[in-house]
Amino acid sequence: MIQLRLDTKSGVPPYLQLVQQVTHALRMGILEIGDQLPTVKEVAAALAVNPNTVLKAYRELEYTGFVEGRPGVGTFVTRLPPGPPPNAHLTLARSLSRWLDKARSVGLDDQAIEALVRSALQAHGGLGEGAA
Amino acid sequence: MSPELAVETRGLTKQYRTKTALLDCTISVPTGRISALVGANGAGKSTLLQILTGLRSASRGEAFVLGRGPEQNAAFLADVGFLAQEIAMYKRFSAEDHIGIGSHLNPRWDSEATRTRLQALDIPLDQAVGTLSGGQRAQVALALALAKRPRLLLLDEPVAALDPLARRQFLASLAEAVADGGLTVLLSSHLVTDLERVCDHVVLLASAQPQLCGDIDDILSEHRILTGPYRDTTALERDHVVVENKSTDRQTTLVVRIRGPLVDPSWDAHTIGLEDLILAYMGNTSNLSERGLHAIGAKQCPG
Numbered sequence: 001m002i003q004l005r006l007d008t009k010s011g012v013p014p015y016l017q018l019v020q021q022v023t024h025a026l027r028m029g030i031l032e033i034g035d036q037l038p039t040v041k042e043v044a045a046a047l048a049v050n051p052n053t054v055l056k057a058y059r060e061l062e063y064t065g066f067v068e069g070r071p072g073v074g075t076f077v078t079r080l081p082p083g084p085p086p087n088a089h090l091t092l093a094r095s096l097s098r099w100l101d102k103a104r105s106v107g108l109d110d111q112a113i114e115a116l117v118r119s120a121l122q123a124h125g126g127l128g129e130g131a132a
Numbered sequence: 133m134s135p136e137l138a139v140e141t142r143g144l145t146k147q148y149r150t151k152t153a154l155l156d157c158t159i160s161v162p163t164g165r166i167s168a169l170v171g172a173n174g175a176g177k178s179t180l181l182q183i184l185t186g187l188r189s190a191s192r193g194e195a196f197v198l199g200r201g202p203e204q205n206a207a208f209l210a211d212v213g214f215l216a217q218e219i220a221m222y223k224r225f226s227a228e229d230h231i232g233i234g235s236h237l238n239p240r241w242d243s244e245a246t247r248t249r250l251q252a253l254d255i256p257l258d259q260a261v262g263t264l265s266g267g268q269r270a271q272v273a274l275a276l277a278l279a280k281r282p283r284l285l286l287l288d289e290p291v292a293a294l295d296p297l298a299r300r301q302f303l304a305s306l307a308e309a310v311a312d313g314g315l316t317v318l319l320s321s322h323l324v325t326d327l328e329r330v331c332d333h334v335v336l337l338a339s340a341q342p343q344l345c346g347d348i349d350d351i352l353s354e355h356r357i358l359t360g361p362y363r364d365t366t367a368l369e370r371d372h373v374v375v376e377n378k379s380t381d382r383q384t385t386l387v388v389r390i391r392g393p394l395v396d397p398s399w400d401a402h403t404i405g406l407e408d409l410i411l412a413y414m415g416n417t418s419n420l421s422e423r424g425l426h427a428i429g430a431k432q433c434p435g
Contacts, residue, residue, distance in 0.1 A: 008328050011405060013349060041311035048304035050166050050332045051311035 001038055002030055006047050014049060018057035026066060026080050028089060037067060037075040137196070138163045138284050138316035139184060144193035146179050153179040155340040157193070161318055161333060163283075166310055168327040168348075169320040171337035172414055177320040178217070180337070181286050184318070185214045198283055210239055213282035217289045219273045223262030227255065227272045231279065238280040246279040253301070267298025271305060278309050285309075287319035291326065299323070303330045324407040334406070336413055343413045348406060355409055358386045358399040368396070376412035387412040 002025045006014055025031040037058065044051040058075050061067045068078045103113050121127040139161040146154040154176045161167045169177050182188040183195055186202035195202055198211055221230060227250055235241045250257060255268050264272065270290060277285060285306075291299040307330050309315055318335070321327055327334075334351065336344040344351055355375070358368075362384050365374055372394075376387040387404060394401060404412075 006329060008325055011403065013352075014329065015349075041308055044311040045304050045308035047329065048300050048307055048326075049329050051307060052164070052166075052332045054311075 001036070004038070004043055004047060006049055015053045015056040015060070018043070018054060019060050022057070022061055023066065023081055026077065027083060029085075029087075031077050033077050033080065035077045037077070039074055136162050138165070138198060139167075139318060140196040141180075141184075142194045144180070144183065144195055145191050146176070146183065146188070147191040152340050154183075154190070154337075157337070157340070157342055159335050159342050159345045161316060161335065163316050164310070164313070165333040166306070166317040166319070166331045167333035167335055168324075168331035169318055169335050169337070170322070170324065170327070170410055170414075171320075175337040176340045177337055178288055181214070181288050181318070181320060184286055185212060187214075206239075210280060211283045213277035213280065213285040215273055215277055215285075215287045215290050217292070219269060221261050221269065221273060221276075224260050226258050226260055227275075228257040230261070230272070230276055231257075234276060234279055240281045242279055242281055246275045249275045249278070249305070253305070265298070267294050267301065270294055270298065270302050274302060274305055274309075278315075281314075283314060283316065285315060285317045285319075287317065289320055289322075291321060291323065299326060306330065324410055328406045334410075336410060338414055344409075352404060352406065352409065354389055354391075355404050356388055356390055356394070357402040357404050357408070358384075358388050358394075359402070360384055360399050368399075371395075375409075376415060 002022070004018055004021050006017055008014070010017065012020070022031065022037065031037075038046070040051050040054045040058065043049065043054045058067065058069065062069055062075075064081075065079050066077065066081060067075050069075045100113070103116075108116070118127060137160045139159070141160075142158050144154055144157040145152070157176070157180065169180065171177050179188065183190050184197050184202055186204045186208060197208070200208070202208065202212075225233075228247075231243050231246050234246075235243050247257060250272065253268075253271055255264065255271055261269055261272055270293075274290070291302050294302060303326055306317060306319075310317060319331075328348075332348055333346065334344060334348050335342060360383070362379060362382055365377065365384070365386065368374065368386075368388070372391050373389040374386050375389055378385045387409065
């Protein structure tokens with residue numbers, strides 16, 4: 001079972017935060033096909049969040065086909081998001097961490113690193129409008 | 133008087149001897165929502181809640197609660213729970229005593245669910261409620277209000293006196309109760325960051341009149357913060373409603389209700405959070421109150 005959380009200062013609508021966290025958990029292999037998501041009532045009680053917000057998030061996830069609601073039973077993972085398998089993320093995260101060590105050792109701060117990543121992404125044709 | 137509406141008022145007005153507490157208040161709260169009733173002190177929140185419970189009568193206008201006029205009779209009170217700012221409980225009586233009293237007075241009283249609810253929160257059932265902490269007392273009051281299985285719960289500043297942890301726990305209990313279905317909540321509060329989590333609907337009163345009423349996501353998506361070099365806003369106001377204007381001689385910063393595409397690309401447009409939006413409306417009532425809800429959000433509310 002995954003732990004969901006909410007950051008009310010992030011500016012991201014609460015339902016979208018829940019969608020992103022579940023999607024992230026699917027990508028990282030924390031959730032697998034067949035796993036059950038916490039019930040709407042459990043999430044509402046754990047986060048003091050409106051049940052309709054949780055429902056909206058689960059509906060969105062159903063719409064994308066990642067989960068399926070079974071009435072009276074719960075919501076289950078049915079498909080993983082497209083993209084590389086979870087291991088690939090882990091390997092990439094490790095090499096990124098080594099790269100960050102190197103960047104820090106030559107004196108780059110967070111802002112400089114972010115700017116570098118951005119421009120690299122742009123050079124690869126990424127980071128379209130709204131992605132920021 | 134639609135069955136999908138838990139609360140509906142039309143032109144509700146409450147005139148006290150020297151003061152108008154509510155003026156032409158037309159709002160609605162759909163069933164199944166947790167609606168935040170916000171506004172400055174004296175904006176009319178408590179008066180509205182008291183009219184909806186039948187504790188006060190309106191000077192003019194109509195109020196419908198679960199499809200009927202509020203009355204202090206058994207049938208109405210079985211469906212409507214109310215927690216006032218001062219929680220009414222017998223201090224020397226325990227939670228169990230209160231459960232016992234309630235079971236004698238209410239037709240649909242669920243003693244077992246109430247005990248389970250309080251035990252899950254580690255609240256002693258046999259201790260005088262006067263000796264419990266403020267947070268525990270609020271939880272007992274909420275559990276008792278839920279025990280009669282109301283279809284509408286009206287809460288007047290239920291968490292104002294609680295510490296942040298007790299507040300979060302109280303709202304969690306509330307969210308959990310609504311998740312069971314069949315319950316609508318209208319709660320007044322000043323603590324907007326709490327409301328942002330737990331509420332999906334908002335009613336904003338300023339100077340006795342509703343300024344906003346509707347789904348929070350919809351309302352936020354209709355507002356933007358616009359910034360840019362100083363300029364006159366007359367052209368903008370032809371298509372949109374300026375809620376707040378904070379300009380210096382160099383820069384103009386606006387909170388705007390957008391009513392169509394923003395054609396002028398020289399504005400820098402940002403989304404706005406609930407707290408900033410509420411403050412913008414509360415701070416600018418002089419400008420908006422004459423036009424009231426009819427001008428800026430008529431389509432939001434009665435629908």
